[in-house]
Amino acid sequence: MDTYENIKEYLGDKASFYLEHVCEKITKDEIYTPNGNSKEEIFSNSNRHPQALRSLAQLYNHGNLANTGYLSILPIDQGIEHSAAFSFYKNPDYFDPENIIKLAIEAGCNGVASTFGVLGLYSRKYAHKIPFIVKVNHNELLTYPNKYDQTLFGKVKDAWNMGAIGIGATIYFGSKESNRQIKEISEAFEEAHNLGMATILWCYTRNEAFKTEKEDYHTAADVTGQANHIGVTIQADIIKQKLPTNNYGFKNIDFGKYNDEMYETLTTKHPIDLCRLQVANCYMGRIGLISSGGGSKGESDLVEAITTAVINKRAGGSGLIMGRKAFQKPFGEGVNILQSVQQVYLEDKIDIA
Template sequence: MPLDVPPAERREFMDNYSSLTGGKGRLMLFAGDQKVEHLNDDFHGEGISEEDGGPEHLFRIADRARIGAFATQFGLVARYAMDHPDVPYIVKLNSKTHLVRTEQAEPLSLQWMEVDQVAELKAENGLRIMGVGYTVYLGSEHEAVMLREAAQLVRRAHRHGLVTILWMYPRGKGVADEKDPHLIAGAAGVGAALGADFVKVNYPRGEDAAERLREAVRAAGRTGLICSGGERMGVEAFLQRLHDQVHISGAVGNATGRNVHQKSLDEAVRFCNAVYAVTVDDATAEEAMRIYRDG
């Protein structure tokens, strides 16, 4: 229990944390923030289900699949959650598009909404909003601004009993390799210093990535480390990599986006259920493949 959660909100915080992690401390986060981050690149094109063209596809998946929570922006929650009130939500409080490249300007993503506004949306509508999320681009010349916003966001969220997840991505002209394992470990440590409950990082490069990710898990300490799902890949390879992240690296979960929602609704639900089984239920990759195939 973080000490910045006030006594009156500690039951709320523990209920949110337990629900997010299936009571086992592991998080399967369905990431749906790419509507801003990647524009429509991830939602239309070759190999992408036509169902993915509309935002409600994300909500239908989150409503039917086994997930810890669905992460997306405030506006989408406000527009669609009335039809999907039982979905557990993480509200992403900052986002930026990929149109401004690093060569053009150092990355900067400022907070759109206040935590108090998220708490109001939750209270006024009885929604299952479990927490909030925020991205920090370490290495950007604007990192100091984002670090301060992230620190204040964590503190304010905890005052409301909300769980916090920080996307910690090294990015900027001075960053030579965003997926360097030692740098990722540094980013995880910064997330811990900010007081986050979970820190989301990219998976390192290389065949020994699962072993090298252990440095980041140790650096995160009591902050749970989860890995980004990354680019689209085959189901069997994804599930095996996820199993290695949890059982070799010691990560406590994953945040998976395009590998889920680019599929049809039925396939996406089966895939989520398989990912959840590996993450929370200690299923092997082979057992999870049977869940994916058989539903």
């Protein structure tokens, strides 16, 4: 069975729903789609430092997806974000930072994203073997009661000194601390670019009001799309976002700016159309959108990962940044799920919707 047929088999009775859909609101001709020359076409006329372009080239030209314009990044910062014991009890090998880096290398990822501690401990051994992306801020879970705020854990220059090609950061858009986070991370991104590093922004939304009695709008297409748009405004080179699960966040929560014509003009209920709206908010795809792989649910992880990759690719996204579905499994299974996702981006028959 060839790769395309294999992917169709994983998608099951929803194969045609995902693989044959055509976006008619924001069409594929209106967006910039990834290709092997993406970074040069997008950034060569920008204000990015020439060394930052080299760093982006290192990322895009590494691993199984090298020179395709697509990215497969392994992110493991959950030891801080979700607590180490809870994150690693299914596979305690990943308490050891070296195994995190080994998984990314063995799976042929473009890069590995993790904490100062994880990447710093093995920087001399591996920084020249796979692109490092240092996550510079985190939400810690030891404050009681828990609070939800992203705090800087180190300096951009420290990431540069360990040989990292880029930094990653999270902003909780919509939170009461978001203005401070926007200021901190825009300054961090400016410093990173001046040092010749790439920047990736985790554009997450966080506000109790976004979850109503009827629905959770933290992953609404309109709300997350605006988070993306703020992210590219502070000059993120790549945006990380969760796949949209619904829409009408602004309308149903009744905040921000919205009208019915806006929704009718831009999107439908189809998941690829909803993701297309996220892509459009990333300057019509000129800043790459990589989708989060989400949490591990067990046996359904491979199907969910492939489905997410198909939605992202057909919407015009630039890849997947997947962690828990891979590292919360035995090493070989983790490699397989990462490479199965990469096959979606390598398969020419899966085109832009």
